[in-house]
């Protein structure tokens with residue numbers, strides 16, 4: 546699935562939050578609300594569907610479950 550990553554940049558002229566594609570990082574952009582231009586390099590928040598973080602979290606969870614399973618197996622009733 547194609548994913549587009551955006552970051553949020555507050556327009557220095559009108560203060561509205563704009564979603565700027567990461568491809569435009571460091572380029573001059575024009576605000577589509579007020580028409581003011583700004584540099585899209587000063588990143589405040591990056592919208593990343595952060596796959597690395599997600600998979601780390603899942604791996605941790607899996608480790609926990611494996612630990613539990615091991616404990617259960619190792620303890621005779």
Ligand SMILES: [Zn+2]
Nearest residue numbers: 556559576579
């Ligand atoms: Zn603006």
